[in-house]
Amino acid sequence: MFEGLSNRLGEVFDRLRKRGALSESDVAEAMREIRVALLEADVALPVVKDFINAVKEKAVGQEVVKSISPGQMVVKIVHDHLVEMLGGTVQTLELRAAAPVVVLMVGLQGSGKTTSTAKIAKRFKDKERKKVLMASLDVARPAAQEQLRILGEQVGVDTLPIIAGQQPVDIAKRALQAARTGVYDVLMLDTAGRLSIDEELMLEVAAVRDATSPAETLLVADAMTGQDAVNTARIFHERVTLTGIVLTRIDGDSRGGAALAMRAVTGQPIKLIGVGEKMDALEDFHPDRIAGRILG
Numbered sequence: 042m043f044e045g046l047s048n049r050l051g052e053v054f055d056r057l058r059k060r061g062a063l064s065e066s067d068v069a070e071a072m073r074e075i076r077v078a079l080l081e082a083d084v085a086l087p088v089v090k091d092f093i094n095a096v097k098e099k100a101v102g103q104e105v106v107k108s109i110s111p112g113q114m115v116v117k118i119v120h121d122h123l124v125e126m127l128g129g130t131v132q133t134l135e136l137r138a139a140a141p142v143v144v145l146m147v148g149l150q151g152s153g154k155t156t157s158t159a160k161i162a163k164r165f166k167d168k169e170r171k172k173v174l175m176a177s178l179d180v181a182r183p184a185a186q187e188q189l190r191i192l193g194e195q196v197g198v199d200t201l202p203i204i205a206g207q208q209p210v211d212i213a214k215r216a217l218q219a220a221r222t223g224v225y226d227v228l229m230l231d232t233a234g235r236l237s238i239d240e241e242l243m244l245e246v247a248a249v250r251d252a253t254s255p256a257e258t259l260l261v262a263d264a265m266t267g268q269d270a271v272n273t274a275r276i277f278h279e280r281v282t283l284t285g286i287v288l289t290r291i292d293g294d295s296r297g298g299a300a301l302a303m304r305a306v307t308g309q310p311i312k313l314i315g316v317g318e319k320m321d322a323l324e325d326f327h328p329d330r331i332a333g334r335i336l337g
């Protein structure tokens with residue numbers, strides 16, 4: 042992941058690091074190259090502009106630290122700002138609400154929503170020793186509920202028994218009741234996806250949210266769709282107020298634009314990343330590690 046950006050920036054920074062003294066034009070040239078590299082990584086232009094301006098501002102105001110070369114200093118400024126743009130610190134899921142804590146999973150079809158629901162449920166069970174119930178509210182896609190049931194069996198997490206013909210809000214209410222009577226710690230709700238954002242989908246998600254008061258409303262977005270993933274997140278956040286993003290298919294995303302711009306555009310943190318199809322291919326999103334990986 043991030044190969045393209047990492048290679049491009051690696052070259053720029055190698056050159057900077059080797060220089061003893063930096064002229065203004067060296068820095069300007071480096072900024073130009075960073076700008077091109079970010080645009081090639083599919084980061085939206087306004088985000089790139091803000092990034093470059095912020096880095097320039099910091100670089101100008103900075104006193105030269107004796108122990109590091111000017112080149113290293115620019116690298117450090119870029120690194121620190123990249124970490125900031127990625128969200129700063131690791132953001133964990135909020136599980137402190139009264140049980141059952143509801144986690145609502147939303148997103149477009151094919152984004153990896155059902156897979157991520159099961160991955161997160163498994164993580165709660167294994168790492169936090171939580172008793173988890175999952176329910177699929179996807180009545181639009183045949184076999185969606187069955188898909189979650191099979192994944193539940195695979196990861197050893199209970200799923201709500203399927204009742205054919207029941208509508209999403211009713212399933213959600215039944216799930217909440219089952220979670221209460223079964224003394225579950227966490228209830229994960231996997232909502233229906235659509236191929237694109239439409240009014241019906243938004244109304245459905247909002248109705249489920251109102252019926253269940255989730256502690257987390259997580260948008261699942263496919264990193265490989267780049268700026269589309271960011272726009273999807275922005276629109277979902279406007280309509281249903283997200284608490285975080287799960288960015289999937291990071292493993293196949295060589296450009297990294299969605300990961301880079303998500304926080305800046307939506308104001309929402311990436312909380313988890315999907316790094317493969319397997320049920321344990323889920324990681325916390327560490328801005329510093331990602332920045333380190335990009336800058337080499």
Ligand code: GDP
Pocket residue numbers: 148149150151152153154155156157234288289290291292293314315316317318322
């Ligand atoms: P949904 O329609 O949003 O529920 O999508 P699914 O959960 O059914 O996922 C669609 C496909 O993406 C499946 O084949 C998953 O195995 C795959 N998938 C999900 N997350 C990841 C990921 O992080 N990396 C990779 N490589 N594949 C993923």
